[in-house]
Amino acid sequence: MTPELESAYSGRKLAARAAKTASSVAVGLALLPLFAVLAYVASQGARALSVAFFTEPIGVRGAGMANAIVGTIELVFLASAMGIPLGIAAGLYLAEYASTPLARAVRFSADVLAGVPSILVGVVVYAVVVVWMKQFSAFAGAAALAIVMLPLVTRTTDELARAVPDSLREAALALGAPRWRTAIFVVLRTAAPGIRSGCLLAVARVSGETAPLLFTAYNSRFFNESLFDPTSTLQVQIFTYTMTPNDDWHAQAWAAALVLVALVVVLNVLARRVLAEREPA
Amino acid sequence: MTQRALSTPPRLPPRSLRASVEGNGSSVDRAFGAVGAGAAGALGLVLVGVAASVARIAWPSIQATGLSFVTTSVWDPSRGTYGALAFVFGTLVTSFIALLLAVPVALGVAVFLTDLGPRRLQRPVSSLVELLAAIPSVVYGLWAALVLAPILRTTVQPALAAVGGPLFSGPNVGFGILCASLVLAIMLLPTIASVSRDVLRAVPADLREGALALGATPWDALRLVVFPHARRGIFGAVLLGFGRAIGETMAVAAVVGSRADISPSLFAPGYTMSSVIANEFPAASSELHVAALAEVGLLLFVVTVAFNVAARVLVARSREGSPRASQAGAGSGGAA
């Protein structure tokens, strides 16, 4: 090797090493805020957590957030009940009738809807559902969350169902299975772990959604006793308490953030495990 | 009938059955198709409904203000003057600064995950980055308002002010454009990183291997072969991040300083399209005020849709047939 080549090569090696270092630094920079946020949420939140936090409703000072916890769970559950079946049905349709004009248009709509800022969903649900029912309600909040969820579930189902090999479909049809059986018992079942995982991710995503709830589920000091009453949620309560001068309320907000982050992380981990169950790494 | 029984399918003509079976199924099949079409149609209707109702509420403002809505920046509901330029400015500036900060880091993370990082670290790092994406926006808002803003006010901004210049001047409150941009950068990072990672992974392995076999270092392979190939997809990832930044509401509303003003200073309080809707929509007590806020919403809708569509086209083209990847993209669109 000539000296020039040698030095050129070592220059390239140097560049390669620099790039490697730079990418490691980038990872460090990316994880720094993650740890900063998690550390604050965990330490401040754990300090403020108490039994009362889980058993007492929101009060004037201190007390708990039991009604907000119930509200968040209730909304997520309701939203899933509305959004997931509809999303899976739509996604399966898109996959099975992939090349029809309707499917193309809807697939495009799903992508667009997934990008619509969720605050606008809140505005629309206020104008349509809340004003029409003359009442802020848990139902309106859940409807808004369902709209946020719908495109996520639809696109996941669509992608995964389309990834099911045609040979499976063909085999089922050749064995005399009708199309609907093929779609549900072959395509959907084959794609199920991924879809389940995708649904859990969508649930995790809406568990933290706040903006669509501001003008729909509203807020309440009490336990929600009817779907057609407003309800408190952890998300909205965190936002409310963020904007206060009061240390007790900040502590409550940290505790609520800890509970919310824990919920979201558990859903994410579950989603991953559901996927791993099928395709071991 | 189980999948196992089907795992060795009989050979059929290669033509896809998906499109060919329509119209000749049983009545149950037709009902199945109708239900599916109904569900899919509902989704389309929701989108059209969202756009139409925002436009309908905005109509009085569109009529009353015309083009001046986007060319003037005086927003004075008490006097019935509505110019949204300051919100557009605030949204674009915070999103742009956020990208400036997030893109290099996100790309660094992406290449760490595909090419440069030690293999045993790639999985845990990837999970952590996804965790970063999973933390709800309102929690970032809490953290930014109570932790980040005070740090900016006491430490970072005084240091920057010492540098001088119009960017780093003005009153030092902590809440403002800089704080909002920083928290946005943190929130965009995982979106851009994970989509870019998927794009890089979708680059055919033989290209990389070819380069390495010719004696290229991993960095050379990236620089000379992989990046040029993935350029469009990475650009799409950046656009996707931009779309998300523009729509982000809660974290920004908590720290942006809520002031409809156009200022060259990064320390200055500003306002974004989404956060003005969050703050003023429930309290807007005149019809024109409501309409003007809806018009801000309409602008927001148009801009985010444009960015998302462009991004998706670019990303999809650069990695055809990689369902996992586009799924990650679909999951990171909107904002809280």
Next chain:
Amino acid sequence: MKLLSPRVAIAIGIVASGALAAASSCSRAGDGPRVIDGAGATLPFPLYARWSSEFARVDTTVRVNYQPLGSGAGMRQTADGVVDFGATDEPMTDEQLARSPIPLVHVPMTIGAVVVTYNVPGVTELKLTPDVVADVFRGAVRRWDDPRLRGTNPGVALPSTPITVVHRADGSGTSATFTTFLSQNSEAWRADVGAGVAPRFPVGVGARGNDGVTAYVKATPYAIGYVELAYARQANLPVLLVKNRAGSYVVPTLGSLDRAARSALKSVPDDLRFSIVDSEDEGAYPIAALSFLILPRDSKQRARAEALARFVWWGLHDGQRFAAELDYAPLPPELVARAERAVRGLRAEGKPIVVGDGAGAPSP
């Protein structure tokens, strides 16, 4: 070794959360207490929150869910009919009332003080004239050691740091009261900014609610803002003394708020929409705010309307005794009498609502 397969875990999760949600929605449904929803002013929120808790003990059939989202929200949401009642510190305008789909009634409930509060390390006593306050909030006076600030504060060591103005970002009766006061006392303010629930401040940072402004002022050295007295007290922030019309610097107290209210009683209109800001009484606190509830004149839901009327009636009588400890002034008896008449005029489904004249006595 897996302890729990994901599938089982998910199933458990779904069942558990479903049960929780169902339990929460059904447990007390039926003959449980009725929730009435209100939205609006943050100024009286500490008092209304207290009323909500206290009233729940007196009348177990009603729960009052009051959300402090700003006076603008109170007006808008009551007119939209999405809450049962609204609250505002600024009466709605004729135009707003005319455009409301349902006729609305104003009922005064309590009196609060809008105070200018500040965060200047080492300074706890400041006096200013209204026009200087106006110039600070419109950005004409930019530093704490401006001669105009030093003029009324001899002996106070004011720093040469810039002033950070904090104002409201949501539609606010506190803003309306404050800007009305400034408009009446400063031509420049009237020309530059004017008065209203959502004025456009020429300088400063915006925050949501009285809580938000208090938080920003507390967290930011050299900031100045305007909030209700109770919020400043809670946060241990100092209160700036503003010269009143008669030329004296009056501390906001129950007494000085009461004098502000009484001096305005001479000219109370029939619909009770009046303001007590900028009183001529020498003992009156100048930036006093009368806080109202906005109620639908004729409700479509009788049971709700009756529950609401009981709450309002209770607030006008028994509720007044909680005012003082929370830094609000009770209504003068003359005003309570006028308010009673307004509540008696409420109707549901076209027929009058019967309200007892005792302490929230349930109607037959």
